Amino acid sequence: MRLQKKILMPVDVTAISKQQLDTAIVLAQLNNSEIIVMSVLSDTDLKDDVKTIVEKAITDSLNKVIETLKKEGVKTKGPVIAYGKPEDRILHMALEENVNLILISSGNKAKSEKFKLGTTAGKLLRLSDIPVWVANSNDEFRFTNILCPVDFSDTSKRALKNAILLSKDFKATLRILAVYEPFTNTSARLSLDEEQENYYRLKRFKKEMDLFIKHFNLDGINHQVDIQHGIPHEIILHTIEEYSHDLLVMGTNGRTGLNRLIMGSITEKVTREMPCSFVTTKK
Numbered sequence: 001m002r003l004q005k006k007i008l009m010p011v012d013v014t015a016i017s018k019q020q021l022d023t024a025i026v027l028a029q030l031n032n033s034e035i036i037v038m039s040v041l042s043d044t045d046l047k048d049d050v051k052t053i054v055e056k057a058i059t060d061s062l063n064k065v066i067e068t069l070k071k072e073g074v075k076t077k078g079p080v081i082a083y084g085k086p087e088d089r090i091l092h093m094a095l096e097e098n099v100n101l102i103l104i105s106s107g108n109k110a111k112s113e114k115f116k117l118g119t120t121a122g123k124l125l126r127l128s129d130i131p132v133w134v135a136n137s138n139d140e141f142r143f144t145n146i147l148c149p150v151d152f153s154d155t156s157k158r159a160l161k162n163a164i165l166l167s168k169d170f171k172a173t174l175r176i177l178a179v180y181e182p183f184t185n186t187s188a189r190l191s192l193d194e195e196q197e198n199y200y201r202l203k204r205f206k207k208e209m210d211l212f213i214k215h216f217n218l219d220g221i222n223h224q225v226d227i228q229h230g231i232p233h234e235i236i237l238h239t240i241e242e243y244s245h246d247l248l249v250m251g252t253n254g255r256t257g258l259n260r261l262i263m264g265s266i267t268e269k270v271t272r273e274m275p276c277s278f279v280t281t282k283k
Contacts, residue, residue: 040083091127106134146174151251
């Protein structure tokens, strides 16, 4: 993610997110990035005079966003207005412009709602091969405490590389979390000692974590390696709440297997609750 030369920022003009805008400014200033500002309208049959009025209103709103970015010294492109399914038009624009990152707002949801991730953001996470950064509209802007769950896969290696870079950029603390699911003997036919089996599982897991961490340069990074046991997505959400993490960096489409996070499904379970702003990367 170091070479974020182009960032695509789809904007919901009905509820422009300050968190999304602030994040765009910080990332652009850090990486000398160009921000492409766009908005997508549903593909409806509007009369020409109505379409003209709607497009003018949206253009005016997007130009205000662009003006704010320019005042902060950010290079911009747009405004771009597209028609169709938001996720399709955003991905098409991302490929057409060869962007390095899609930066989108989570959307405004009530705090009482269990799943707080917006529909478009959720679809982009599943469909995009380009890293997606989702800015939590309900949080204040700060990135001082980063969490990166890993499962020792190539995908989580990429996620951790990005988390380390972001920790350097933001001078943030970094928690590297690995979760293993302990063995529970539910069969009377098995004579395994549950306590002993979990002792050896934890020992193997710690050894694998040590080997994994050796691939990364953590010099100068205020970091902590954290191994916990339990149901992965529940542990991740609990850790974010307990330690007030304000940025989550996760990989998707990881490998499966004994004591591995199935990163695709785990990422979905965590991010749909929108516990904080987050970045997802793929292999």
